[in-house]
Amino acid sequence: MARYIGPKAKISRKFGEPIMGPSKALQKKNYGPGMHGRGRKRKQSEYALQLLEKQKVKYTYGILERQFRALFHRAQVREGITGENLLKLCEARLDNTVYRLGIASSRRAARQLVSHKHIIVDGEVVNIPSYSLKPGQLIGVREKSKSLEAVASSLSARNTKRYNWVEWDGQELVGKFISYPERDQIPENFNEQAIVELYSK
Incomplete structure (x- = not known):
């Protein structure tokens, strides 16, 4: 398919x-x-x-x-x-983590942000949505992309729901993939x- x-x-x-x-x-x-x-x-x-x-x-x-x-x-x-x-x-995929952090409003939107080189991992641009994150890696929005309307609107309407395996710094616009989630957390x-x-x- x-x-x-x-x-x-x-x-x-x-x-x-x-x-x-x-x-x-x-x-x-x-x-x-x-x-x-x-x-x-x-x-x-x-x-x-x-x-x-x-x-x-x-x-x-x-x-x-x-x-x-x-x-x-x-x-x-x-x-x-x-x-x-x-x-x-599946949860450790970069596009899914961008969605979980609230940078994008949906996984589809997250995939597009990653593909268009708006997302950085540990300071380097990564444009592969299926990139598999490892615990401790930092995910952020590229400096040039922080003013994007899609990113700004998604972060302003950011879901109050928090996930235990990721954390988000709203000041620096940087998130962290802390660990792989347990089944009951998904x-x-x-x-x-x-x-x-x-x-x-």
Whole structure:
């Protein structure tokens, strides 16, 4: 599957959750998209449920299949529970961390900021959204980019929600990736074990 650039509400309705950001469509149309969305739901097979769970994580973080499979392999060879390792590696992506810090209003917007060289890591410009951060690394906004309207509006409307694995200095516009998050700290509703079972077949 190529990177999805279609209607976000359609994907949210597919999973019944606002996985690509807040969506009013879920309140107005609380059934699946398409002409059969209101039809009788058939019982899904175990494989279908596992596949849906994988797609949910991929859509949430904006990851393609090849990247996702590589991440899964890295999660497998690390110590610990494979499913939890997978989510930790997804959370450590640069575009996701920029979003968690509040520099961007969505993961899509964060990806664009990184790609357009507005973000620095440890003082160096990094334009790879999938760049994997290590604990202790500093993430900031490039000096020339601090006046960008998108960055300024996102920081001014910055969510009061704080995440334990990142910290933000509003004066210097610099954040820190403190550590990989624990599973119970990640707010998204994922069944990572289903993904592990899918890839184990």
